Amino acid sequence: MNAKRLSERLACVASFVKPGSVLADIGSDHAYLPCWLIQNSRIDKAVAGEVVRGPYESAKRNVAKEGLGDRITVRLADGLQAIMPEDGVDTVTIAGMGGTLIASILEAGAGRLADVNRLILQPNVHAKAIREWGAANGWRLIGEAILKEDRKLYEVLAMERGHAAYSPEEMLMGPFLMNERTEPFLEKWQGEAAEISRVLDRLSSSAQSPEASEKHRQLSETKELIERVLTD
Ligand code: SAM
Numbered sequence: 001m002n003a004k005r006l007s008e009r010l011a012c013v014a015s016f017v018k019p020g021s022v023l024a025d026i027g028s029d030h031a032y033l034p035c036w037l038i039q040n041s042r043i044d045k046a047v048a049g050e051v052v053r054g055p056y057e058s059a060k061r062n063v064a065k066e067g068l069g070d071r072i073t074v075r076l077a078d079g080l081q082a083i084m085p086e087d088g089v090d091t092v093t094i095a096g097m098g099g100t101l102i103a104s105i106l107e108a109g110a111g112r113l114a115d116v117n118r119l120i121l122q123p124n125v126h127a128k129a130i131r132e133w134g135a136a137n138g139w140r141l142i143g144e145a146i147l148k149e150d151r152k153l154y155e156v157l158a159m160e161r162g163h164a165a166y167s168p169e170e171m172l173m174g175p176f177l178m179n180e181r182t183e184p185f186l187e188k189w190q191g192e193a194a195e196i197s198r199v200l201d202r203l204s205s206s207a208q209s210p211e212a213s214e215k216h217r218q219l220s221e222t223k224e225l226i227e228r229v230l231t232d
Pocket of ligand 1: 049050051078094096137
């Protein structure tokens with residue numbers, strides 16, 4: 001993968017970016033996503049934010065190499081602090097991290113989202129944390145995707161401002177994804193149910209502390225919920 005050829009995962013994130021958006025890509029690392037979006041005439045300008053110096057330097061190098069220094073501002077900053085009011089950012093992408101970290105970045109920087117109307121988030125795990133954050137903070141899902149690349153399954157969530165209520169099943173598995181029931185979706189949740197079964201077996205065979213019993217109860221509930229959706 002490079003700025004000329006995106007991974008399928010980042011191409012899926014890119015597919016949710018509206019043409020003409022002003023983008024902030026947070027945790028941009030190499031800045032491949034903003035470079036690709038500009039070089040393919042989807043957007044005109046972007047901010048690439050990175051909190052770690054190594055990836056920040058790598059983003060700066062790539063942006064310079066691609067001759068995009070006047071279109072992409074690379075900032076060394078924690079989370080949404082990379083966004084300045086004068087940037088006019090209306091779309092934020094955060095990809096390649098855990099869902100809990102993505103939700104905590106959004107929570108910590110909520111004040112920087114004043115002009116933002118679309119969030120495109122690609123958690124490697126725990127997408128539920130993002131759906132929960134969105135529902136509690138006035139963001140509703142407008143689309144979701146799931147794909148498999150290099151034997152890993154990835155989810156992409158797109159949200160806009162608004163309110164929506166989700167069932168426990170939808171929070172965990174995604175309302176759009178549940179509806180579409182693609183191959184990667186079925187594979188992901190069959191795998192999750194099998195993993196929960198293994199943990200339940202281990203818990204059942206060990207001495208039962210109150211914490212272990214509670215964990216057993218919660219996991220059994222989650223497994224039943226997943227199996228209900230899979231057999232629907
Ligand atoms: N977004 C790219 C992608 O999807 O290919 C890079 C993903 S990389 C695994 C995650 C990047 O997020 C790392 O470069 C890390 O330094 C950065 N990161 C983690 N926490 C961050 C934060 N609070 N603010 C900005 N960047 C962060």
